[in-house]
Amino acid sequence: MNYLVFQMELEVGKPEENRRIIESWLEANYSDDLDVIVLPEMWSTGYALEELREICKVDGNQSIEFLQSLAKKFNVNLIGGSIAVLEGKDIYNRAVVVNRMGEIVHVYDKMHLVPMLNEPKFLTGGHNQVEVFELEGVKMGVIICYDLRFPEIIRDLALQGIQVLHIVAEWPLARETHWNTLIRARAIENQMYVVSSNVTGIKLGVVFAGCSQIVDPWGDIVQKLDQEVGEIRATLDFEKVLQIRREVPIFETRVPEKYRKL
Ligand SMILES: O=C(O)CCC(=O)C(=O)O
Numbered sequence: 230m231n232y233l234v235f236q237m238e239l240e241v242g243k244p245e246e247n248r249r250i251i252e253s254w255l256e257a258n259y260s261d262d263l264d265v266i267v268l269p270e271m272w273s274t275g276y277a278l279e280e281l282r283e284i285c286k287v288d289g290n291q292s293i294e295f296l297q298s299l300a301k302k303f304n305v306n307l308i309g310g311s312i313a314v315l316e317g318k319d320i321y322n323r324a325v326v327v328n329r330m331g332e333i334v335h336v337y338d339k340m341h342l343v344p345m346l347n348e349p350k351f352l353t354g355g356h357n358q359v360e361v362f363e364l365e366g367v368k369m370g371v372i373i374c375y376d377l378r379f380p381e382i383i384r385d386l387a388l389q390g391i392q393v394l395h396i397v398a399e400w401p402l403a404r405e406t407h408w409n410t411l412i413r414a415r416a417i418e419n420q421m422y423v424v425s426s427n428v429t430g431i432k433l434g435v436v437f438a439g440c441s442q443i444v445d446p447w448g449d450i451v452q453k454l455d456q457e458v459g460e461i462r463a464t465l466d467f468e469k470v471l472q473i474r475r476e477v478p479i480f481e482t483r484v485p486e487k488y489r490k491l
Pocket of ligand 1: 373
């Protein structure tokens with residue numbers, strides 16, 4: 230399965246501008262053999278939290294429709310990063326997955342809100358448990374940024390059978406070590422591919438880490454960016470997931486009846 234991951238520098242509070250950036254990047258980087266494209270967290274608005282409610286009155290669904298038309302135009306599946314969406318009084322940080330036909334196959338609202346960013350003041354945490362979706366017959370999951378710190382939900386997805394986890398993020402450089410280490414740990418402990426798309430650049434005084442990467446189920450880095458705007462291309466081989474799970478059979482060795490429910 231052929232992947233293309235975008236590491237972008239986004240324009241805070243300007244969804245139209247960010248849609249233009251993504252479309253022209255894709256026009257320049259698209260190739261016929263692509264199966265899945267991955268975009269970062271909150272790519273349409275960035276962390277314009279103070280203005281988010283006003284922006285979301287106009288945007289949100291517009292950016293989701295943009296993803297649907299992009300998927301159809303380029304005939305590609307999209308892990309469409311996440312988008313701030315207003316529902317009633319609540320704003321959710323919503324990851325959206327769209328298939329080649331432009332159909333929404335999965336949505337996930339960020340469950341863990343980040344105290345360091347004052348997210349709970351502006352956003353509502355997702356109400357639902359994590360669920361699996363399928364693209365091209367492969368079971369997958371998606372989480373958003375800070376969720377990476379909560380191994381419980383990633384194990385939940387692994388036990389539901391995913392072979393690849395996507396992380397869409399706006400992770401800061403100040404905690405780059407955590408980002409790199411946790412991604413590899415999640416790949417090793419769940420024996421699955423981890424594909425991440427982070428942003429780069431400096432926005433509202435925050436320096437972002439970049440370091441978008443694909444890690445294989447052994448924990449080896451397949452491809453990784455530093456802080457540049459750019460993309461990763463890689464082919465994921467799901468036979469490798471099965472082979473590593475046979476070689477080190479942790480899922481068969483688990484004794485959940487002995488684990489305390491946390
Ligand atoms: O957990 C972290 O250190 C960063 C989290 C974050 O920036 C986010 O969830 O947007």
